[in-house]
Amino acid sequence: VSGRRRWWCELAWLGGEDATPGVLIEAGPDGVITSVATAVAGAEATEAAVLSGLTVPGLVNAHSHAFHRGLRAWTQVADGGSFWTWRERMYALAARLDPDSYQALAAAVFAEMALSGITTVGEFHYLHHQPDGRPYPAGDEMGAALLAAAAAAGIRITLLDTCYLTGGIGQPLEGVQRRFGDGDAGGWAARVDRLAGTPDAKVPTVKVGAAIHSVRAVPPASVAGVANWARHHHAPLHVHLSEQPAENEACLAAYGKTPTRLLGDLGALGERSCAVHATHLSDDDIAALGRSGTSICMCPTTERDLADGIGPAGALLAAGSPLCLGSDSHAVIDLWEEARALELDERLATGRRGHHPPAALLAAATWRGAEALGWDHVGRIEAGWAADLCTLRTDGVALAGTLGADGIGAAAAAVYGGGAGSVTDVVVGGRTVVAGGEHVTLGPVGPRLAGAIASLWEA
Ligand SMILES: [Zn+2]
Numbered sequence: 001v002s003g004r005r006r007w008w009c010e011l012a013w014l015g016g017e018d019a020t021p022g023v024l025i026e027a028g029p030d031g032v033i034t035s036v037a038t039a040v041a042g043a044e045a046t047e048a049a050v051l052s053g054l055t056v057p058g059l060v061n062a063h064s065h066a067f068h069r070g071l072r073a074w075t076q077v078a079d080g081g082s083f084w085t086w087r088e089r090m091y092a093l094a095a096r097l098d099p100d101s102y103q104a105l106a107a108a109v110f111a112e113m114a115l116s117g118i119t120t121v122g123e124f125h126y127l128h129h130q131p132d133g134r135p136y137p138a139g140d141e142m143g144a145a146l147l148a149a150a151a152a153a154g155i156r157i158t159l160l161d162t163c164y165l166t167g168g169i170g171q172p173l174e175g176v177q178r179r180f181g182d183g184d185a186g187g188w189a190a191r192v193d194r195l196a197g198t199p200d201a202k203v204p205t206v207k208v209g210a211a212i213h214s215v216r217a218v219p220p221a222s223v224a225g226v227a228n229w230a231r232h233h234h235a236p237l238h239v240h241l242s243e244q245p246a247e248n249e250a251c252l253a254a255y256g257k258t259p260t261r262l263l264g265d266l267g268a269l270g271e272r273s274c275a276v277h278a279t280h281l282s283d284d285d286i287a288a289l290g291r292s293g294t295s296i297c298m299c300p301t302t303e304r305d306l307a308d309g310i311g312p313a314g315a316l317l318a319a320g321s322p323l324c325l326g327s328d329s330h331a332v333i334d335l336w337e338e339a340r341a342l343e344l345d346e347r348l349a350t351g352r353r354g355h356h357p358p359a360a361l362l363a364a365a366t367w368r369g370a371e372a373l374g375w376d377h378v379g380r381i382e383a384g385w386a387a388d389l390c391t392l393r394t395d396g397v398a399l400a401g402t403l404g405a406d407g408i409g410a411a412a413a414a415v416y417g418g419g420a421g422s423v424t425d426v427v428v429g430g431r432t433v434v435a436g437g438e439h440v441t442l443g444p445v446g447p448r449l450a451g452a453i454a455s456l457w458e459a
Contacts, residue, residue, distance in 0.1 A: 004026060004027065004028060004029065004034075005026070005027045005049075005387065005430045006024065006025065006026045006027075006045065006047055006048035006049065007024070007025045007048055007049045007050075007051050007055075007387075007389065007427070008022070008023070008024050008025075008040065008042055008045035008048040008049070008050050008051065009022075009023040009024075009025065009051045009055040009389075009391070010022070010042075010050075010051065010052050010053060010054075010055075010394075011023070011053070011054045011055065011394070011403075011407045011410060012025070012036075012054075012055045012056070012381055013054065013055070013056040013057075013362065013381070013407075013410055013411060013414065014036070014038075014380075014381055014382075015359065015363075015380065016359055016411070017357065017358060017359045017409065017410075017411045017412070018404075018406075018407050018408050018409065018410055018411070019054055019403075019407030019410030019411075020038050020039075020407060021038075021039070021406050021407055022038065022039050022040045022041060022042070023036060023037070023038050023040065023055070023381070024036070024037040024038075024040040024044075024045050024048060025381060025387065025389070027387035027430040028430075029430075030204075030430075031204070031386060031387050031428075031429030031430035031431065032377070032384065032385070032386060032387065032430075033381065033382065033383050033384065033385050033386070033387050034383060035383055036381060036382060036383055049432075051389070051391045051425055052391070052393070052394075052395075052424075053391050053392050053393045053394040053395070053399075053424065054391065054392045054394050054399070054403070054407075054410055054413070054414060055381070055389050055390065055391045055392075055425075056117075056362060056366065056381075056389075056390050056391075056392070056414060057119075057366040057367065057378075057379045057380055057381050057385075057388055057389065057390065058117065058118070058119025058120065058366070058378075058379070058386075058388030058389055058390045058426065058427070058428060059116070059117045059118045059119060059120075059335040059336075059365050059366060059369075059390055060118070060119070060120040060121075060122075060324065060325075060335075060365065060366055060367070060368075060369030060370045060373065060375075060378070060379055061113055061118045061120070061121045061122065061325070061326055061327050061333075061335055061369070062122045062274065062297045062324040062325060062326045062369040062372050062373055063122055063124055063238070063276050063297045063299055063325075063326025063327070063328050064109075064113075064121050064122060064123050064124065064326060064327060064328065064330070065123075065124055065125075065328065065329065065330075066102075066105065066106040066109045066110065066123060066146065066149070066330075067093060067094065067097055067102065067105060067106070067109075067127065068090060068093075068328070068329040068330050069105065069108075069109045069112070069330040069333070069449070069453070070093050070105060070452075070453045070456055070457075071086075071089060071090060071093060071329065071330075072330060072331055074089065075089050082307070083244055083306045083307065083308070086306060091175065091176045091177070092176075093456060094127060094176050094179065095131055095175075095176040095179075096456050096457075097127060097142075097456065099136065099141035099142055099144070099145045100145075101452070101455065101456055102127065102142055102145045102146070102149075103145035103146075103148050103149050104149075104448075104451075104452045104455075105149075105449075105452040105453065105456065106123075106145065106146050106149035106150075107148075107149035107152040107153055107442070107448075107452075108442075108445060108448040108449040108451075108452045109149075109330065109333075109449070110149055110150050110152075110153030110155050110157075111152075111153040111439050111442045111445045111448065112333050112445055112449060113153070113155060113327075113333055114153050114154060114155050114426055114428075114433050114434055114439060115420065115423060115426075115434055115437070115439060115445055116333055116334055116335065116336075116420030116423055117335065117336075117390035117392075117420070117423040117426060118155065118333075118335055119155055119156060119388040119389075119390065119426060119427075119428045119433075120155060120156040120157070120158070120369070120370055120373060120375065120378060120379075120388070121150065121155055121156070121157050121158070122157075122158045122160050122209075122236075122238065122297075122326065122369070122372070122373045123146055123150075123157055123158070123159055123160060124160045124162055124211050124238060124240075124276070125142070125143060125146055125159055125160060125161055125162055125211075126162035126164040126180045126211075126213055127142050127179055127180065128140065128142055128143070128179060128180060128181075128182065128191065129142075129178070129179045129180075129181070130179065131176065131178070131179055132178060133173070133178030133179060133181060135191075139191065139194050139195075140191055140194060140195045140198075143159060143161060143195045144195070144198065144200060146159055147159060147200045147201060147206055148200065150205070150206070151200070151203075151205070152441070152442065153433075153439075153442065154428055154431065154433035154439075154440075154441060155205070155428055155433070156205045156206070156207075156375070156378070156386075156388070156428060156429070157205065157206055157207070158206075158207040158208070158209050158236060158373035158374055158375070159195075159201070159206070159207070159208050159209065160209045160210065160211040160236070160238045160373075161188075161191075161192045161195065161208060161209070161210060161211065162180075162211035162212070162213050163182065163185060163188040163210070163211065163212055163213065163217075163218050163222060163226045164177075164180035164181065164213040164217045164218070165180075165181055165182065165183070165184065165188075165217060165218050165219065165222055166216070166217055166218070166219060167217075168216050168217075168250065169215070169216055169219075169250050169251070169254045170254065180213075180217075184221075184222055184225070185218075185221070185222035185223075185224075185225025185226050185229070186225065188222070188225075188226065188229075189225065189226075189229045192208065192210070192229070195208065196208040204429065205428070205429060207235075207236075207373065207374050207375065208235065209230070209235045209236035209237065209238065209373065209374055210226050210227075210229055210230040210233075210235050210236070210237045210238070211226075211237070211238040211239060212226050212227075212237070212238075212239040212240075212263075212268060213239075213240060214239065214240040214241070214243075214247060214259070215239075215241075215247065215251050215259040215262055215263065216247055216250060216251075220255070220262065220266055223262070223263065223266045223268055224266045224267055224268075226268070227266060227267045227268040228267070230272065230273075231267070231272075234272070234374075235272070235374060236272050236273075236274060236372060236373055236374040237268060237270075237272055237273045237274070238273070238274045238275075238276055238297070238372075239263060239268060239273070239274075239275055239276065240276045240277060241259055241260065241263070241275040241276060241277055241278050242258070242259050242260065242277065242278060242279055242280045242281055242285070243276075243277040243279055243280075243303075243306075243308050244279075244280070244308060245280050247259060247280075248280055258281075258282060258284070258285055260275075260281060260282075260284075260285035260288055260289060261284070261285070261288065263275075264288050264292065269288065269289065269292040269294045270292050270293060270294060271292070271293035271294070271295075272374070273292070273294045273295070274294065274295045274296070274297050274324070274372040275289060275294055275295070275296050275297070275321075276296075276297045276299065276326065276328075277297075277298070277299060277303060277308065277311060278296045278298070278311045278312075278316060279303060279308045279309045279310070279311040280309060280311075281311070281312060281316075286312060286315050286316055286319050287319055289316060289319065289320075289321050290316060290318070290319020290320030290321045291319070291320060293320060293321070293322075294321055295321055295322040295323070295324055295368070295371070295372045296311070296313070296316050296321045296322070296323050296324070297323075297324050297325065297326045297369075297372060298311055298313055298323060298324075298325055298326075298338070298342055299325070299326045299327065299328035299329075299338065300325075300337075300338050300341030300342060300345050301327065301328075301331055301332040301334075301337060301338060301341060302326075302327070302328035302329040302331055303345075304341075304345070305329065305331040306329070310345045310346065310348065310349040313342055313345075313346055313355070313356070314346055314350075314355045314356070317356075322364075322368050322371065322372070323342065323356075323364045323368060324364050324365075324368045324369035324371075324372045325338040325339060325342065325364050325365050325369060326338070326369075333420065334419055334420040335365050336365075336414070336415065336418040336419045336420065337419065338365070339361040339362065339364060339365045339415050340361065340415050340416055342356055342361055342364065343355055343356045343361060343415075357411075358411035358412040358414070358415045358416070359411040361411075361415045362411050362414060362415060366379035366380070367379025367380050386428075386429055387427060387429060387430040388427060388428050388429065389425070389426065389427040390423060390425070390426050390427075391423065391424050391425040391426070392414060392418050392422045392423055392424070393422050393423075393424045394413075396421075396422055398417050398418070398419055398421065398422045399413055399414075399417040399418065399422060402416070402417040423437070424436060424437050
């Protein structure tokens with residue numbers, strides 16, 4: 001009736017360590033929650049869609065490179081190589097994409113995300129131009145392809161349009177890297193402003209933000225330029241930070257300071273900024289990131305895949321940096337796994353348990369990520385917040401026996417028992433995207449992914 005929607009949740013996680021039984025959620029036609037009632041019996045919830053199992057806010061994947069999904073398993077054969085041989089394979093794939101194949105692949109990848117409960121993605125996008133570096137005729141077909149892909153998959157996107165200007169400190173872009181370059185921060189900003197002004201970018205499920213690829217790929221003057229653009233537009237600003245020791249060594253050799261210190265001196269840290277990885281940091285770096293309120297996006301399954309190391313998540317949190325999560329290279333698309341890995345990797349690194357309570361891990365996987373992507377009212381089940389929901393079945397083998405009576409210990413059950421395969425229903429902005437484990441508009445996602453990836457390697 002008049003576009004209002006109602007869902008009755010058998011159990012809903014509303015922010016603590018336990019879940020609440022019998023939660024009736026109502027949203028207006030704009031997809032924003034208008035009321036959340038608890039202790040409602042199913043029989044009383046007339047005209048409500050029934051969400052059996054455990055419902056949590058839609059998950060937020062704060063760091064993605066959609067096209068890396070084409071590398072899954074292909075970079076694991078034989079000894080798997082190093083980070084740098086992985087990068088060569090990634091470049092080979094990057095060279096083959098055009099706007100049509102990029103859109104087809106990204107739509108399938110975003111649909112895979114939706115099936116796993118992800119309702120918002122931060123896409124760190126640097127494939128801007130044609131393979132020889134010339135702009136596409138309409139200016140930004142590749143960025144537009146990502147917005148169209150997110151719309152097709154039915155999820156929110158913050159397009160983190162990435163400035164990528166050099167092949168290393170003081171080195172020109174070479175080969176496929178020429179696709180990434182905009183000349184300088186001014187050229188980058190002109191292209192981003194154009195994209196942000198297109199109708200596809202001006203819909204309620206899209207935001208355009210800024211990214212600095214890394215201190216390897218953006219000279220200091222342009223770091224400052226991108227940071228200024230983000231400040232002027234109140235936009236999120238993301239940056240890959242200290243993922244590999246080699247980046248720190250190159251930065252120290254060229255500038256006499258760490259990447260964190262360089263970014264701080266150039267105005268690129270702060271509450272709207274998000275440092276991705278933050279693996280190899282000094283104590284001063286940790287203090288500077290925390291003091292500035294810069295959030296940290298950890299990508300544990302990628303960091304283990306690439307042998308990056310384990311970042312100091314607990315120390316960063318204690319210093320003042322909020323934590324969020326990303327699936328980055330999509331070696332795995334399962335934010336439940338990223339959430340528990342934040343705790344479990346820290347256990348391995350420290351020899352101690354108990355760093356991040358389950359509710360804090362779910363917060364990292366939901367509203368903390370949304371905040372880092374510039375969404376103020378996304379990631380909680382609360383009046384005034386977006387009706388983005390994700391339901392886990394509790395009667396399957398993964399969660400069976402994990403929950404106490406009336407939802408006791410539900411956050412732990414979700415984080416340590418949950419997984420992409422347990423997600424049955426997903427709602428984004430009040431719209432049903434996944435029902436009964438199937439994508440409602442795109443149909444079977446597996447064949448779609450297989451087709452998109454096979455056509456790239458054949459091309
Ligand atoms: Zn990345």
